[in-house]
Structures are given as structure tokens and as C-alpha cells.
Amino acid sequence: MEPKPTAAGVIPLLLPCKRTIYMTYYEDVKNASKLSEDVKNSGEVDYVLVDAQYVVDGFQIAVAVNRAIESQKIHLMDTKSLPTEVLYNLSPSTNISGGLKKHGVSPDTTRIVLVAFKPPSKRVLSIVEGQLISSLEGLRKKADEKILQKYYKPRNR
Secondary structure: OOOOOOOOOOEEEEOOOOOEEEEEEEEOOOOHHHHHHHHHHOOOOOEEEEEHHHOOOHHHHHHHHHHHHHHHHOOOOOOOOHHHHHHHHHOOOOOHHHHHHHHOOOOOOOOEEEEEOOOOOHHHHOOOOOEEEOOOHHHHHHOOHHHHHHHHOOOOO
16 A cells, blocks of 8 residues: 655655655656756756656565665665666666666656655755656556566566
8 A cells, every 4th residue: 555645745655774765756747858958967866757657656666766775775786876776776677778768767758756865855846847646556557568568578477
């Protein structure tokens, strides 16, 4: 069961690593091109923008964030920052650049999950111009099964 969102539509989630993350889900994103450029030009940030096209459930993101935080604690990250480590951990392959391209925001992105590593400020919450959805259930509803099968290549057992 998904935690209750705050009045601002932020969904807090306590991870096994004893850190809380804060997720917000946006649809009909209008400024993906600008966000894509901003991410490339930004320094260290306390959030990550995930292209929701390859995400079916917030649990996927929670696992990727937990793994990234644990890797950071023991100084064994495969990438240079926590946000990029999260994107890399969402990928089914070990190709870092491929994972960042698939799971990071691109100019064509229309659905985004913003994951903050600390309570997000109003400024952070306002960087995405789109419709804020108060639940992560929209991820599953909007998932394109053919795209997901092609990307993740699940096997029938």
C-alpha cells in the first residue's frame, strides 16, 4: 500500500537504509526539453528526475534509491553522483550511459517522477511544469506493456 501524499502531493517513503525519500509524479510535462538541459548543466542536486516511461511502480524507484544510498555509504558507486546512481540502478544493464539515457529526462519525456533525497522545497517542486498526480498508481495505469517488454526482456517461466 502506498503512503499518503502530503498536501503538496509529495509521497514520503522510509527506505530500509533508514532514509526517507520524497516522490512526486507528473503527467503532461511541458518543459522536458528545458529540464533535460538543466540536468546536464547542474552541479550536485538533492533530487533526481526519472522518466516514468520505464517505471511501473514506485517500488522500482525505492529499490534503486536504496541501492544507490547503500553504495554511496560504502564508497562503491558506479557513477559520480547519487542522482545518476539512481538512474543507473533502474537499468537492467550495466551500461551506465544507456541507463542514464533511458531513465533520465529527455526532450520527449511526458511523465516524470521527481525523487527528492530530503524534503523538497517549493522551488524544487515547481521545476516540473506538468500536472501533479497525487498517487503513483498512474505509473501502472499509463505503462505501455510492449515498450516495457522490449526494454526489460522478461522471460516466461
